[in-house]
Amino acid sequence: MATVEETAIALGNQASDEFRRAADVLGKVGLTTYEARAYIALVGRGVGDAATLAAAAGIPRTSAYKVLESLSEKGYAQPTGGKPILFRPTPPLDVAETLKGAIQEVFEQLAQLHRVVAEHGEPQLVYLLSGRDKVVQKIGELLDQATQTFILTTPQVAELRDDLGKKIQHAVKRGVVVTFVTAPLQRVPEGVAYVPRENLLATEVLADGAHALLAAPGLDACGFTDNPILTAHLKQFLEVVLDKEPEGPRT
Secondary structure, rough: OOHHHHHHHHHHHHHHHHHHHHHHHHHOOOHHOOOOOHHHHHHHHEHHHHHHHHHHHOOOHHHHHHHHHHHHHHOOEEEEEEOOOEEEOHHHHHHHHHHHHHHHHHHHHHHHHHHHHHHHHOOOOOOOEHHHHHHHHHHHHHHHHHHOOEEEEEOOOHHHEEEHHHHHHHHHHHHEEEEEEEEOOOOOEOEEEEEEOOOOOEEEEEEEOOOOEEOOOOOEEEEEOOHHHHHHHHHHHHHHHOOOOOOOOEO
């Protein structure tokens, strides 16, 4: 018959194994190791501040608050106010239902894509991004990758000029022909060709004639693609726009 001490050790090992298994599963659904540990600790305690949960979860105290903020953004925890700020866990079954819904939606979309591929061959893929920072970052990536031409049609020229200033300079120095299509009387960076056009609403990018991006007004969402059929459509449209002779690079 096991002693009380042996039973306690066995229970402790079992709890440790369950902890590791839960952390592994949470990692598979998008949490970092620290986030998984913090959420499990939060569920185990019911409420806690960053310092308390850092100790319970075995994560660095200096990282704990950012980890809890990230859990809050992802829907795993809610701040309750106070000083220090306390956090409560989102009930695990609520999290599970949210994840089930998201996973179901993703796999339904994948199933639809699978049907398109089976019926029509290569699909016309458009990848979506949301959030201004991500959209501007993607425009910057296309600019960095361009080797020949980069065309930007936008009503947001002042903002993008400031956000992408260094990348534009580097592209021009690499020999990339950079063209801005924007409202009349706008200031464009040195070395950039300029085509004035009124009543622009969306932001469009065509890099090397092979990579296309279309962003919503305000740059809060975009779609981008390297599908040759879709890029050809945007290229055809921009060729009509650029039929007006550019004013030439600004010096």
